[in-house]
Amino acid sequence: MFRIAKNLVKTFEQSVQGLAQDNELDAFFQSIPPSLLAPQLAQLEQSGALGDFSAANSAVSGLRVLWVAEFQLQLQSYFDYIVGVNGIALPLASNQHGYMYPDYNAIVAMLNACTQNGGSATLNVWSAKGGTYRDVYVQLRPKDESLMEDVALTSASDPGRLFESLGFKVQWSPLVAATFTYHILQLNVANGPAFAAGLIPDEDYIIGCQDGLLATGGDTLLQDIVRSRAGQDLVLYVYNKVSDSVRPITVAIGPDGRLGCGIGSGFLHRIPAVKGTESQAQGPAETFAPAPETFTPAPPQFAAAPPKSHKKKKHADPSAAGMSEYFTEGKDQSPRPSAAAAATDSTLPPPPITSHK
Template sequence: MGASNSTSNAPPRRALHVLRVAPGSPAADTDISPFFDFLVGIKGLETVDLDLASLERVIEGREGREIELIVWSSKVSKMRVIKLTPTRKWSSALPPPPDAKPSLLGLSMRLCNPEQSLENVWHILDVHEGSPAESAGLVPYGDYIVGFSGGVLERESDFYELIEEHVDKPLRVYVYSFDFDNLREVVLVPNRMWGGQGLLGCGVGYGLLHRIPKDRSSLMPVEQQEEPEEAELFVPAGEAGGMWYGDRQANQYEQAYDDHGYYGYDDGHGHSHDGGHGHGHDGHGHSHEDSHGHSHDDGHGHSHDAGHGHSHNPQPYVTPTAFSFPAQKYD
């Protein structure tokens, strides 16, 4: 079993971002939180820049002995020390690749700048009845897409390109629930045959006003601020359908995000730009109203805060640069 001690500190410039904690692993016995936690170092290890290779060497040399991981939490902006014992004596839910050794920690991580990585979240807004978003169990105003099974998303356009690449194909995304303070895996199947407009059938917000709030109590009703019941930190897609979300408080979230605008759906890219500027959209029909709402053919509803001049040119799908740093498990 793992334990943790807390110590305050400023956010690191570079760290290993925790993307997933394998169920039943040594890390699963601790309070390490996917997406929100960043591994900064190992107590007692003299190193300036901890990278994947150096961490692997240290962990290999300390198998079966307790180590102390220095972890920075983006939720509370503090460092803490987590104790655990690296071991291969646990069974993963998924079979390992041929000739591969079981992971010693059960963590999937990537090297990044913590402050920049937290900016890239996609806030689920209105969800239409019968849409792919509703079928996947996305919760309006309470859910945030933070990544997908192939890695992380580093730019706003990465998410929309990913959706277009997976038309009529299953896409596993990681969704953070603000209501339940946990991360779950959701399977989306974008399509145009569900009976409405757009590939997902939901509004998506991106930008400063749509980041995950740090102060949960400011947006939650008093009755929901009680200590939550113990639940799994990460819920795989196969189990997410059994989750109960309770009564929605959409009106409260609408007040908190009252300037996101409304989203038009002409089979796609409905934008609202707060304080936006002129845009040229090659190959896309759009209309301008007082709220600067745009509708694009064949895309997704989303909003931008403090919009900027830009142009949309149809391009072939390009794998985002985030994937040049694939998540790795430590053997």
């Protein structure tokens, strides 16, 4: 049964990838403006790899944020990729083997120009959380010349940095590396390694491992690593989608080389967008105002009057008299005949007839 379900999931993922081949890029990356990926796609077209779905998605890259200082927390390590500056694609260069890499000197020159023209720059960032795209604004502080080194290490090709440290470190990396995640589906073994380590089903995603052992990705890579560490401790880096945080955990792998939980990987198990991100991107939702309903208010209800006491005479309640007038409004106010008169004929006798002689 499990094998049939796994094959169905794999078939579904293959069909999704087949539909995405028409757009040449995975849907996960299509939030990036095409102009920012134009140089990379043009290079792929020259090499003939643009029509290959897997090759195109493996080649599209960005500057992955690896470390962030405290004053630059608008960027997130591991998840964020810088794909442009001020709406301009990252300048690239290629080596003799045709491998593309960012031209860091050209990027520094772009940031130097921003330092001289206002001191701020816009970083175009793609996030692995749901494959979303956003702009991050950073302030470029001019570098203190009095603290510069006596020996200039710049050249014609290296203009030198005119601004202080930006507070983060990056590495050129393919965007597809952000999809190398493993979703915790359920805990299979009571008091097993996954349970003892505190893994949470459905909420947790394993995004990294000690010594970078999960960097290359693969559906069976985590399984192979766990088996190779049987009877040992293994440090995993886990992302929780509810708290939107990453925590390291130490798993004591048993002698059987099992983690004790079900794990999903692939298209259906990528990290989703943080709650509220998608709704803000789509704009405010339309509000629906229902038509007013007509209803007749129920007559007011009043508490029953307290029983009369023979010991003490109570004064009449003025509010009771007011309500009496309310209920008698519109009625015939003419006096009614007394009980004695009602017992006799209520018709008046005709007047006597007098004759005139």
